[in-house]
Amino acid sequence: MTMTPSTVEDVREAVVGASGTLLIAGAGTAADWGAPAAPADTTIDTTGLTGVLRYNPADMTIAVRAGTPLAEIQRELAEHGQRVALDPARAGQGATIGGLLATADAGPLRTGYGSLRDLVIGATVVLADGTVARSGGHVIKNVAGYDLAKLFHGSLGTLGVIAELVLRLHPVPRAEATVSAACSAEDGFAVANRIIAAGLEAAALEWCAEPGRLLVRLEGTAEGVAERARAVCALADARVLTADEADQEWAAVAAIAVGDPGATVLRIGTLPSAAPRALGTILAAGASVTSSVPVGVHTVLTRAPGELLPVLHHEFGAAVTVLRRGGLDPSSAWGPPPPAVRVMRAVKRRFDPDDRFGAGRFAGWLDEEERAS
């Protein structure tokens, strides 16, 4: 059965009214993330849970229902010269803001602005027993109470339904430019560090392969961006792209994260300085890659995951996430759990003691010995 709630109260009624297991589905752009969800008795479809609840541009915050597509929020904000400083590839496919929080997704702007965990300032969630809980609020600066939104960042629908979110906003920059510097992965890391050390405040520093190049995205005033672009060109073998060229480059970066039906897409976190070696391994396996160099987050598209994934799991453990399974054996989606998996299980037990939400998404991580005991 599928329920399509349109308000928090509807969500609560759906959760309380249904018996058995629940699967939360948004726009479906990340249905393939992690391990496959087990078949559930009821699907809670959040695509009707949409709309802006409160937006006062002068406060630079917005409250929305969590099923609202990010692209739709961005359109509304753009009219007021504002934005959510987040550019995940899935936004173009209609990904919802709640789904983006549940998957901890982000795009190249993660270098300058972080991911949704850094932009969400309030959340309303519905737990398995129908409890409606709110944390944070409508103000950017707020330390009252625990920040429940953080728990739901990366929760893949296993803790409860994200029903409403409050986001902090940033101004749409008056000007922007992308500079492309031809370089190997190793040099890309060095060039990125030089740009950072020079205080040029790049919003994105993305290294791409085939051919190797570092894309430097600058945002600011027209004069400022022009001068900073010149400064980047002085630090590397680089040139400023035309607006069309820049659009194409960033679309190519997004295409890797989205993948295509036959492909497997992975995301890997490493120490930034470990990137050149990790990228070497990935490229040697014939995969495509795009890398947010300064933060050490790499997105990989491969058609031979059976060989590459075990190597990456061995080296990077829980910092490897499957974004698209493609031909991958579903049972191998997750590698070793993070060190704090015991705490993760304890949180899961407190929030969803009957295991109603998202069974299977974390495969063995959530249901090992301690859950059985």
Add this chain to the structure above:
Amino acid sequence: MNSAEFVAALGADSVLADPVELRAYECDGLTGFRVVPSLVLLPRTAEAVADAVRICAREGIPFVARGAGTGLSGGALPVADGVVISLQRLRSVVEIDPVNRRAVVEPGVTNLDISRAAAPYGLYFAPDPSSQQVCTIGGNIAENSGGAHCLKYGFTVHHVHSIDVVLPDGTTTVLGGDSPHLGGYDLLGAFIGSEGTLGIATRITVKLLAKPAAVRTLVADFPSIEKAGDTVTAMIAAGIVPAAVEMMDAVAIEAVEAAVSAGYSRDTAAALIIELDGPAAEVTTQFAEVERLCQDHDATKVRIAADERERALVWKGRKAAFAAVGRISPNYIVQDGVVPRTSLATALARIGEMAAAAGLRVSNVFHAGDGNLHPLVLYGDAAGELERAEELSRSIAELCVDLGGSLSGEHGIGTDKACSMPRQFSEDDLATMARLRAAYDPDGICNPGKVLPTPRLCGEKPGVYRPHPLEAAGVIDRI
């Protein structure tokens, strides 16, 4: 309490049991609440912290972690039948990694010492609470500390990669990782700002930033707080994100000038400190724009810091503001409420009315960019104004909630505001927060009585202030 087990595990020189020595730990920066702990432990290593917590877990002894004790909400207030675990001896900067721009530090390292250690590499640690010379990184993590520059740079939670934690059962784990990407729930994010109730951080990897290429600072005087507020609104509407925007009213300026002579105008109704930083070309362009916006909003004087010395003086005045108020009032209470920025004028007008009705003075020093108010309620204890001041202070915090804001922007809930939490959160909200806490600390021994209201602390009716039994008995009191 029998100290033998702790002495056996940590060594006699790491256990304080002498009542005179214990007194030094009876409160933090919120000095109105005082409880003498049974023991104070001073472990030298992360292993010793875990040993101590294991004993606490086994014996059911409540424990309270403590850094420098500068917190302003009673977050490190001891528990009478419990121990204080001081992290003051874990104060080594383990590593500066300039290539990955991060530092590995122990929890007792002061906020400013991280930036000092990073300075030779052109790097610094961005969160800058006013107490940064003495407050510790462990405390910053507990409180999710901000500071004047958090408008642009965010809070402690945005600047930590990973933490080694001793959990309340005495086991250890690591939250976070080498990069922001790690499978599973963001347990690191949930831990930061948990006010010492989920465990003890024993080793922290923080993010370091490259020093900005340019910094420009000005102080602008305005004929009214409203005009100053409008300037901030105009700046934000223009898409400018300043590194910091601070406002001070006439009472605060009077106090600061009396204390440190920072060169603020004594005859102005309000002053804004505006700082921009970033790439030189951006700062130059936007700073000119900010100056123009100040003039457009009837600024009576704009003083631009000519050099680093003048800039430091401007900030010295702002950072000394709380202490300086001691010059003009025998006692004061610091509030920390937040309102949506667009409600600033309403909030300040209401605070003014409430102060007048209470017959007390309120001085306003605040982070104008993010709506974080720091009203200082001035009173004289000797004049018998304490009760009125307390009432006014609580009303101001609750006014912030009613205007859609928060009880606390950076000082934390701690002991001080736990009983006001039901004003901001429903019973279900609080019960859900309690689930998170119980996931980490099922036995409730880790900094008990803080953050969430308890019947013992607040009386059976949540939301209504009742004196604590110890308060009624005269054992503790509120300033």
